[in-house]
Amino acid sequence: MGEVIVITSGKGGVGKTTTTANVGAGLAKLDKKVILIDTDIGLRNLDVVLGLENRIVYNLVDVIEGNCRIKQALIKDKRYPSLYLLPSAQTRDKTSVSPEQMKKLADELRGEFDYILLDCPAGIEQGFQNAIAGADRALVITTPEVSAVRDADRIIGLLEASEMKQTQLIVNRIRPDMVKRGDMMTSNDVVEILAIDLIGVVPDDENIVISTNQGEPIVGSDAMAGRAYMNICHRLLGEDVPYLDLTIKKGFFSKLFGKN
Protein backbone atom coordinates (compact mmCIF):
# COMPACT_ATOMS: atom_id res chain seq x y z
CA MET A 1 0.00 0.00 0.00
CA GLY A 2 1.28 3.43 -0.95
CA GLU A 3 2.02 6.20 1.52
CA VAL A 4 0.27 9.57 1.20
CA ILE A 5 2.52 12.53 2.06
CA VAL A 6 1.41 16.17 2.12
CA ILE A 7 3.97 18.95 1.61
CA THR A 8 2.82 22.07 3.41
CA SER A 9 4.12 25.30 4.98
CA GLY A 10 1.51 27.89 5.90
CA LYS A 11 3.46 30.77 4.42
CA GLY A 12 3.65 31.05 0.64
CA GLY A 13 6.85 31.16 -1.36
CA VAL A 14 9.02 29.03 0.93
CA GLY A 15 9.44 26.15 -1.54
CA LYS A 16 6.52 23.71 -1.27
CA THR A 17 6.15 23.18 -5.01
CA THR A 18 9.90 22.95 -5.66
CA THR A 19 10.21 20.44 -2.82
CA THR A 20 7.27 18.37 -4.11
CA ALA A 21 8.77 18.26 -7.62
CA ASN A 22 12.25 17.32 -6.45
CA VAL A 23 11.29 14.81 -3.77
CA GLY A 24 8.88 13.19 -6.23
CA ALA A 25 11.48 12.99 -9.01
CA GLY A 26 14.07 11.73 -6.51
CA LEU A 27 11.82 8.92 -5.26
CA ALA A 28 11.13 7.98 -8.89
CA LYS A 29 14.91 7.85 -9.48
CA LEU A 30 15.06 5.40 -6.60
CA ASP A 31 12.63 3.17 -8.54
CA LYS A 32 9.52 4.05 -6.57
CA LYS A 33 6.24 4.59 -8.39
CA VAL A 34 5.21 8.15 -7.54
CA ILE A 35 2.25 10.40 -8.24
CA LEU A 36 2.37 14.14 -7.56
CA ILE A 37 -0.96 15.89 -7.03
CA ASP A 38 -1.16 19.67 -7.28
CA THR A 39 -3.95 20.55 -4.82
CA ASP A 40 -3.60 24.31 -5.27
CA ILE A 41 -6.80 24.77 -7.27
CA GLY A 42 -6.87 28.07 -9.15
CA LEU A 43 -3.12 28.63 -8.85
CA ARG A 44 -1.59 25.81 -10.86
CA ASN A 45 2.21 25.65 -10.50
CA LEU A 46 3.61 22.18 -10.12
CA ASP A 47 3.21 21.48 -13.86
CA VAL A 48 5.53 24.33 -14.86
CA VAL A 49 8.13 23.50 -12.23
CA LEU A 50 8.22 19.98 -13.68
CA GLY A 51 8.16 21.23 -17.29
CA LEU A 52 4.93 19.33 -18.05
CA GLU A 53 2.66 22.33 -18.67
CA ASN A 54 2.09 21.54 -22.35
CA ARG A 55 0.73 18.08 -21.73
CA ILE A 56 -2.30 18.80 -19.56
CA VAL A 57 -5.66 17.57 -20.80
CA TYR A 58 -7.72 16.82 -17.71
CA ASN A 59 -7.14 17.97 -14.13
CA LEU A 60 -7.86 17.21 -10.47
CA VAL A 61 -11.35 18.74 -10.53
CA ASP A 62 -12.24 16.74 -13.68
CA VAL A 63 -11.29 13.55 -11.84
CA ILE A 64 -13.22 14.50 -8.68
CA GLU A 65 -16.30 15.47 -10.67
CA GLY A 66 -16.13 12.31 -12.76
CA ASN A 67 -15.59 14.06 -16.11
CA CYS A 68 -12.79 11.59 -16.80
CA ARG A 69 -11.13 8.50 -15.36
CA ILE A 70 -8.06 8.96 -13.13
CA LYS A 71 -5.79 7.32 -15.74
CA GLN A 72 -6.85 9.85 -18.39
CA ALA A 73 -5.82 12.80 -16.25
CA LEU A 74 -2.40 11.47 -15.22
CA ILE A 75 0.61 12.88 -17.06
CA LYS A 76 3.51 10.46 -17.33
CA ASP A 77 6.90 12.12 -17.04
CA LYS A 78 9.04 10.76 -19.88
CA ARG A 79 12.32 11.52 -18.06
CA TYR A 80 11.36 9.38 -15.05
CA PRO A 81 9.43 6.27 -16.08
CA SER A 82 7.70 5.88 -12.71
CA LEU A 83 6.72 9.53 -12.11
CA TYR A 84 3.19 10.85 -12.76
CA LEU A 85 1.50 14.23 -12.27
CA LEU A 86 -2.14 14.99 -11.59
CA PRO A 87 -2.35 18.73 -12.34
CA SER A 88 -4.58 21.23 -10.62
CA ALA A 89 -7.46 23.10 -12.28
CA GLN A 90 -6.62 26.68 -13.22
CA THR A 91 -10.12 28.05 -13.76
CA ARG A 92 -11.84 26.79 -10.60
CA ASP A 93 -11.47 27.51 -6.89
CA LYS A 94 -10.77 25.63 -3.67
CA THR A 95 -14.44 24.99 -2.92
CA SER A 96 -14.66 22.70 -5.99
CA VAL A 97 -13.23 19.89 -3.85
CA SER A 98 -14.04 18.66 -0.35
CA PRO A 99 -11.70 16.98 2.16
CA GLU A 100 -13.75 13.76 1.87
CA GLN A 101 -13.32 13.70 -1.92
CA MET A 102 -9.56 14.24 -1.61
CA LYS A 103 -9.28 11.45 0.96
CA LYS A 104 -11.21 9.09 -1.29
CA LEU A 105 -8.99 9.93 -4.28
CA ALA A 106 -5.78 9.44 -2.27
CA ASP A 107 -7.03 6.09 -0.97
CA GLU A 108 -7.86 4.93 -4.51
CA LEU A 109 -4.30 5.73 -5.61
CA ARG A 110 -2.65 3.79 -2.77
CA GLY A 111 -3.03 0.48 -4.57
CA GLU A 112 -1.33 1.77 -7.70
CA PHE A 113 1.54 3.92 -6.36
CA ASP A 114 4.29 3.65 -3.71
CA TYR A 115 4.13 7.35 -2.89
CA ILE A 116 1.33 9.89 -3.34
CA LEU A 117 2.70 13.40 -2.79
CA LEU A 118 0.25 16.26 -2.29
CA ASP A 119 1.45 19.80 -2.99
CA CYS A 120 -0.56 21.90 -0.54
CA PRO A 121 -1.62 25.51 -1.17
CA ALA A 122 -0.41 28.27 1.17
CA GLY A 123 -2.72 29.32 3.97
CA ILE A 124 -4.83 27.44 6.50
CA GLU A 125 -8.21 27.57 4.77
CA GLN A 126 -10.11 24.97 2.78
CA GLY A 127 -7.28 24.24 0.34
CA PHE A 128 -5.08 23.22 3.29
CA GLN A 129 -7.86 21.14 4.85
CA ASN A 130 -8.40 19.38 1.50
CA ALA A 131 -4.71 18.57 1.11
CA ILE A 132 -4.15 17.14 4.60
CA ALA A 133 -7.38 15.13 4.77
CA GLY A 134 -6.05 11.94 3.22
CA ALA A 135 -2.40 12.14 4.27
CA ASP A 136 -0.46 9.75 6.52
CA ARG A 137 2.54 11.99 6.86
CA ALA A 138 3.26 15.71 6.54
CA LEU A 139 6.46 17.47 5.52
CA VAL A 140 6.43 21.05 6.79
CA ILE A 141 8.65 23.43 4.81
CA THR A 142 10.03 26.59 6.34
CA THR A 143 12.83 29.05 5.69
CA PRO A 144 14.96 30.41 8.55
CA GLU A 145 12.89 33.60 8.82
CA VAL A 146 10.67 34.80 11.65
CA SER A 147 7.48 34.96 9.58
CA ALA A 148 7.92 31.55 7.93
CA VAL A 149 8.79 29.82 11.22
CA ARG A 150 5.80 31.39 12.93
CA ASP A 151 3.48 30.13 10.20
CA ALA A 152 5.12 26.69 10.34
CA ASP A 153 4.37 26.57 14.07
CA ARG A 154 0.72 27.32 13.38
CA ILE A 155 0.58 24.60 10.71
CA ILE A 156 2.22 22.09 13.06
CA GLY A 157 -0.45 22.90 15.65
CA LEU A 158 -3.23 22.34 13.09
CA LEU A 159 -1.65 19.06 11.94
CA GLU A 160 -1.52 17.86 15.55
CA ALA A 161 -5.14 18.84 16.05
CA SER A 162 -6.14 16.83 12.98
CA GLU A 163 -4.15 13.84 14.30
CA MET A 164 -1.55 13.62 11.54
CA LYS A 165 0.43 10.45 12.23
CA GLN A 166 3.87 11.83 11.42
CA THR A 167 5.08 15.41 10.89
CA GLN A 168 8.64 16.28 9.86
CA LEU A 169 10.45 19.50 9.06
CA ILE A 170 12.44 20.68 6.05
CA VAL A 171 14.45 23.87 6.54
CA ASN A 172 14.85 25.44 3.12
CA ARG A 173 17.11 28.17 1.76
CA ILE A 174 19.83 28.15 4.37
CA ARG A 175 22.61 30.58 3.44
CA PRO A 176 25.85 29.36 5.02
CA ASP A 177 27.56 32.74 4.61
CA MET A 178 24.81 34.50 6.57
CA VAL A 179 24.70 31.76 9.20
CA LYS A 180 28.44 32.18 9.70
CA ARG A 181 28.03 35.95 10.21
CA GLY A 182 25.27 35.33 12.76
CA ASP A 183 22.68 36.92 10.50
CA MET A 184 20.58 33.82 9.83
CA MET A 185 19.11 31.23 12.16
CA THR A 186 20.62 27.76 11.78
CA SER A 187 18.51 24.70 11.05
CA ASN A 188 19.17 23.65 14.65
CA ASP A 189 17.73 26.95 15.90
CA VAL A 190 14.57 26.33 13.89
CA VAL A 191 14.28 22.72 15.07
CA GLU A 192 14.72 23.84 18.69
CA ILE A 193 11.95 26.44 18.34
CA LEU A 194 9.45 24.21 16.52
CA ALA A 195 10.30 21.04 18.46
CA ILE A 196 9.62 18.52 15.65
CA ASP A 197 11.79 16.01 13.82
CA LEU A 198 14.00 17.24 11.00
CA ILE A 199 14.08 15.37 7.69
CA GLY A 200 16.01 17.78 5.49
CA VAL A 201 18.09 20.94 5.23
CA VAL A 202 18.30 22.51 1.78
CA PRO A 203 20.78 25.30 1.05
CA ASP A 204 19.82 28.40 -0.89
CA ASP A 205 21.17 27.50 -4.30
CA GLU A 206 20.92 29.55 -7.50
CA ASN A 207 20.81 26.27 -9.43
CA ILE A 208 17.22 25.92 -8.17
CA VAL A 209 16.25 29.05 -10.10
CA ILE A 210 18.00 27.72 -13.19
CA SER A 211 16.36 24.29 -12.91
CA THR A 212 12.93 25.86 -12.40
CA ASN A 213 13.51 28.12 -15.41
CA GLN A 214 14.15 25.02 -17.45
CA GLY A 215 11.43 22.88 -15.94
CA GLU A 216 13.95 20.21 -14.93
CA PRO A 217 14.09 18.88 -11.35
CA ILE A 218 17.51 19.39 -9.75
CA VAL A 219 17.40 16.30 -7.53
CA GLY A 220 20.28 13.90 -8.01
CA SER A 221 22.52 16.52 -9.64
CA ASP A 222 25.82 17.51 -8.11
CA ALA A 223 24.49 20.89 -6.98
CA MET A 224 24.19 21.21 -3.19
CA ALA A 225 20.39 21.54 -3.38
CA GLY A 226 20.20 18.50 -5.67
CA ARG A 227 22.14 16.44 -3.14
CA ALA A 228 20.06 17.75 -0.26
CA TYR A 229 16.82 16.69 -1.99
CA MET A 230 18.20 13.24 -2.75
CA ASN A 231 19.13 12.85 0.92
CA ILE A 232 15.53 13.69 1.88
CA CYS A 233 14.33 10.92 -0.46
CA HIS A 234 16.65 8.38 1.16
CA ARG A 235 15.44 9.45 4.62
CA LEU A 236 11.81 9.04 3.50
CA LEU A 237 12.72 5.45 2.61
CA GLY A 238 13.93 5.00 6.18
CA GLU A 239 17.67 5.24 5.54
CA ASP A 240 19.92 7.06 7.96
CA VAL A 241 21.76 9.64 5.86
CA PRO A 242 24.14 12.21 7.40
CA TYR A 243 23.32 15.89 6.82
CA LEU A 244 25.39 17.81 4.28
CA ASP A 245 28.10 20.00 5.72
CA LEU A 246 26.86 23.48 4.90
CA THR A 247 29.40 25.36 6.97
CA ILE A 248 31.70 27.65 5.06
CA LYS A 249 35.29 26.54 4.94
CA LYS A 250 37.62 29.11 6.42
CA GLY A 251 40.82 30.45 4.98
CA PHE A 252 42.33 30.86 1.57
CA PHE A 253 43.96 27.47 1.26
CA SER A 254 40.91 25.47 2.21
CA LYS A 255 38.99 27.49 -0.38
CA LEU A 256 41.58 26.54 -2.99
CA PHE A 257 41.92 22.93 -2.04
CA GLY A 258 38.65 22.17 -0.25
CA LYS A 259 36.45 19.53 -1.85
CA ASN A 260 33.41 21.74 -1.97
Next chain:
Amino acid sequence: MAIFDILKRRSSSTVAKDRLKLVLVSDRAGCSPEIMEQIKNDIIEVISKYVEMDTEGLDIRITQTESEGDNGTVPALIANIPIKDMKMKQHGK
Protein backbone atom coordinates in the same frame (compact mmCIF):
# COMPACT_ATOMS: atom_id res chain seq x y z
CA MET B 1 30.73 55.51 21.09
CA ALA B 2 30.33 53.77 17.77
CA ILE B 3 32.66 50.96 18.77
CA PHE B 4 30.60 50.26 21.88
CA ASP B 5 27.47 50.09 19.77
CA ILE B 6 29.12 47.50 17.57
CA LEU B 7 30.25 45.45 20.58
CA LYS B 8 26.79 45.67 22.13
CA ARG B 9 25.01 44.59 18.94
CA ARG B 10 23.49 41.15 19.24
CA SER B 11 23.60 39.06 16.09
CA SER B 12 20.38 39.39 14.10
CA SER B 13 19.85 35.62 14.25
CA THR B 14 19.77 35.81 18.06
CA VAL B 15 17.28 38.66 17.85
CA ALA B 16 15.15 36.58 15.46
CA LYS B 17 15.23 33.58 17.80
CA ASP B 18 14.26 35.62 20.84
CA ARG B 19 11.43 37.37 19.02
CA LEU B 20 10.12 34.09 17.67
CA LYS B 21 10.16 32.42 21.07
CA LEU B 22 8.07 35.25 22.51
CA VAL B 23 5.58 35.44 19.67
CA LEU B 24 5.08 31.67 19.64
CA VAL B 25 4.32 31.56 23.36
CA SER B 26 1.34 33.87 22.90
CA ASP B 27 0.38 32.21 19.58
CA ARG B 28 0.35 28.79 21.20
CA ALA B 29 -1.60 30.04 24.21
CA GLY B 30 -4.30 31.00 21.71
CA CYS B 31 -4.98 34.12 23.76
CA SER B 32 -6.86 36.66 21.66
CA PRO B 33 -6.41 40.42 22.18
CA GLU B 34 -10.02 40.53 23.45
CA ILE B 35 -9.29 38.02 26.19
CA MET B 36 -6.09 39.86 27.14
CA GLU B 37 -8.13 43.06 27.39
CA GLN B 38 -10.66 41.32 29.65
CA ILE B 39 -7.92 39.95 31.89
CA LYS B 40 -6.44 43.44 32.08
CA ASN B 41 -9.76 45.02 33.05
CA ASP B 42 -10.41 42.38 35.69
CA ILE B 43 -6.96 42.92 37.19
CA ILE B 44 -7.58 46.68 37.32
CA GLU B 45 -10.89 46.09 39.06
CA VAL B 46 -9.41 43.83 41.73
CA ILE B 47 -6.22 45.79 42.42
CA SER B 48 -8.06 49.14 42.53
CA LYS B 49 -9.96 47.92 45.57
CA TYR B 50 -6.72 48.11 47.54
CA VAL B 51 -4.37 50.67 45.96
CA GLU B 52 -4.59 53.54 43.52
CA MET B 53 -2.85 52.48 40.34
CA ASP B 54 -1.85 54.00 37.02
CA THR B 55 -4.31 52.21 34.75
CA GLU B 56 -2.76 53.75 31.63
CA GLY B 57 0.66 52.37 32.47
CA LEU B 58 -0.56 48.86 33.20
CA ASP B 59 1.05 46.28 30.97
CA ILE B 60 0.23 42.59 30.86
CA ARG B 61 1.64 40.01 28.49
CA ILE B 62 2.12 36.31 28.08
CA THR B 63 5.77 35.38 27.99
CA GLN B 64 7.92 32.51 29.12
CA THR B 65 10.04 31.95 32.15
CA GLU B 66 12.34 29.29 33.57
CA SER B 67 10.25 27.00 35.72
CA GLU B 68 11.35 26.55 39.32
CA GLY B 69 10.86 22.84 38.99
CA ASP B 70 12.71 21.06 36.23
CA ASN B 71 10.26 21.65 33.40
CA GLY B 72 12.46 24.01 31.34
CA THR B 73 10.65 27.12 30.18
CA VAL B 74 6.95 27.51 30.89
CA PRO B 75 4.45 30.17 29.81
CA ALA B 76 3.87 32.94 32.33
CA LEU B 77 1.47 35.85 32.59
CA ILE B 78 3.52 38.92 33.49
CA ALA B 79 1.76 42.03 34.77
CA ASN B 80 3.51 45.33 35.36
CA ILE B 81 1.23 47.47 37.53
CA PRO B 82 2.46 50.97 38.39
CA ILE B 83 1.03 52.20 41.69
CA LYS B 84 0.20 55.89 42.07
CA ASP B 85 -0.58 55.97 45.75
CA MET B 86 0.97 53.39 48.03
CA LYS B 87 -1.35 54.30 50.89
CA MET B 88 -3.65 51.34 51.30
CA LYS B 89 -7.28 52.15 50.70
CA GLN B 90 -9.59 51.20 53.50
CA HIS B 91 -10.87 47.75 52.72
CA GLY B 92 -14.57 47.51 52.20
CA LYS B 93 -16.44 50.75 51.53
